[in-house]
Amino acid sequence: MKRVYFLTILLTYSIFGFAQIKTQPLNAALNPSAGLIYALPRNIIVVEVETRKTVETPGIYYPYAERYLGITNICQAENVRYEIVGVHLSIKAVPDLQNTYIIESGKAKNAPAIELTPEGFLKSIGHSNYKKTDIKKEEKMVKPCCAENYQSQESSIVTREMQQASSTAKMAELAASQLFNLRDTRINLLTQDLDKTPSDGRSYEIVLSELNRMEKYYRDLFTGKRTETTETSTFEYEPQKNDEEILFRFSQLKGIVDKTNLGGDPIFINLQKNAGTLADVAKASAYNGKETFSVYYRIPGQAQIKITDGNTIFCNQKMLVAQFGKVMTLPTGAVRSAEFCPMTGLLIRLEK
Numbered sequence: 187m188k189r190v191y192f193l194t195i196l197l198t199y200s201i202f203g204f205a206q207i208k209t210q211p212l213n214a215a216l217n218p219s220a221g222l223i224y225a226l227p228r229n230i231i232v233v234e235v236e237t238r239k240t241v242e243t244p245g246i247y248y249p250y251a252e253r254y255l256g257i258t259n260i261c262q263a264e265n266v267r268y269e270i271v272g273v274h275l276s277i278k279a280v281p282d283l284q285n286t287y288i289i290e291s292g293k294a295k296n297a298p299a300i301e302l303t304p305e306g307f308l309k310s311i312g313h314s315n316y317k318k319t320d321i322k323k324e325e326k327m328v329k330p331c332c333a334e335n336y337q338s339q340e341s342s343i344v345t346r347e348m349q350q351a352s353s354t355a356k357m358a359e360l361a362a363s364q365l366f367n368l369r370d371t372r373i374n375l376l377t378q379d380l381d382k383t384p385s386d387g388r389s390y391e392i393v394l395s396e397l398n399r400m401e402k403y404y405r406d407l408f409t410g411k412r413t414e415t416t417e418t419s420t421f422e423y424e425p426q427k428n429d430e431e432i433l434f435r436f437s438q439l440k441g442i443v444d445k446t447n448l449g450g451d452p453i454f455i456n457l458q459k460n461a462g463t464l465a466d467v468a469k470a471s472a473y474n475g476k477e478t479f480s481v482y483y484r485i486p487g488q489a490q491i492k493i494t495d496g497n498t499i500f501c502n503q504k505m506l507v508a509q510f511g512k513v514m515t516l517p518t519g520a521v522r523s524a525e526f527c528p529m530t531g532l533l534i535r536l537e538k
Contacts, residue, residue, distance in 0.1 A: 207311070209481050209515075212286040221288040222300055224308045226484050226531045227279035228509045231491060233421040233433060233455065233501075236272035237441055241265070244410040247358035251408040254362035261410040268441035270453075271416070273493045273501040278422075279529045281306055285513055287482050303528045311481065312523030312537075358408070365404040372397045417441070423455055425489060425507050430456040433493070453500075456492040459510050463488045481524065484531035486511040506530050 212223060242265040251257045289300060301310040375393065419442050421433055435443045435450030443450040464485055487510025493501040508530045516524070516536070525535040 207289060207480050209287050209289050211482075212288050215288045221290040222302070223286065223288050223306070224302055225281035225283065225287075225306050226285040226482065226508070226513065227305075227307050227529060228282040228285075229277045229425065229486075229505075229507050229530065230280055231423045231425060231455075231457075231505070231507075232276045232278055233423065233493065234274045234276070235270060235419045235421070235434070235442065236274075237417050237419070237436075238269050238271045239415045239417065239441065240267050240269075241413050242410060243412075245407045247354070247361060247407045248410060250355060250358035250362075254359060255365070255405075255408055257409060260408070261412070267438050268436070269438070270436060270500060275491060275493075275501055275503050275505060277505060277507070277529065279305065279307065279508070282509065285482070285484070289481070305528070307528040307531070308481070308483070308526050309528050310523070310525045361404055361407050365401060368397055368401045368404065372401070423457075425457050425510065428458050430454050436495070451495055453493065453495050456494065458490045459507075460488040460490055460504065463511075480516045482513055482515050483526055483533045484508055484511050484513050486530040486532055506532075 215221070242261045244261045244263060245251070248260055248262055251260050299310075299312060300308075303309050372394065375397070419434075423433065431454065432445045432452045433455040434445050434453050435447050436453050437443055437447075437450035440449065445452070486506040486508045489505055489507045489510060491501070491503055491505055492499055511530075514533075516533075522537045523535070524533060524537070526532065527534055
């Protein structure tokens, strides 16, 4: 009986200790240094735009491609063009200085632990099971292709006859002849008897890779080269209301340019707040200067975000936006533990 009575007293004391937590806006605090300060997050939309740059360079013998190789419709002038191949949206959280609060835990020795993120967002109350996990990335060794190991310089492809040729047309003819010789050599290597092939598979692979590389080089002398590279540009946009504005401009000749550069077509970000979310039906508790609450948090709103040039929609996505929601308060009373989403300020777990 005494044991039960003792446990009842201990539990009552514990609940009383947790009840000492109270929160008020920072601008209403008489002594800001007497508590723990935290801020609700507001969200920034991060837009990552992936573009592809394609460069076409004509070969030095392109006028003779049809005569010696029978190839038509090849690149005859240098051409550079850009295109948007992907748009990805994400959010990041920054402190909302208009919604900053101070937590006073009183003098109770058994007050619950309060955990903040490095940015100053409230993460948990009375929850000490957080464990930092070190993520180790495995570095994989990339083995270079055998063709890269044994790739010779381009100058080694040019034969003595080509160097001594008296005209460009003659050099093109010799290059075409060498191209057909390489193709014949490869066919013979693939179809000849096994006793005449290289003794091991790696040597066989090296020979074929070198023949393919040399053939491509000679072919590029007529057809030209085409290279593709991708670039990623990042833009940040802070949602404030339903709006559409120019995020950047895009030119097929120059790629992404500043939104003030009229040489590019405008790319818009369109943001519309969605109705009917939990934040729309929640009744926010207003601070009246007298009543104190255990903690302030936020129910985020939702928005539909589109990235478009007016005709093509590159991205259309729903996202939570903290500042589109409402600031809420937990009721006055004992709070054993609670967890919050540092990205939006949403209450995700509560234990009384």
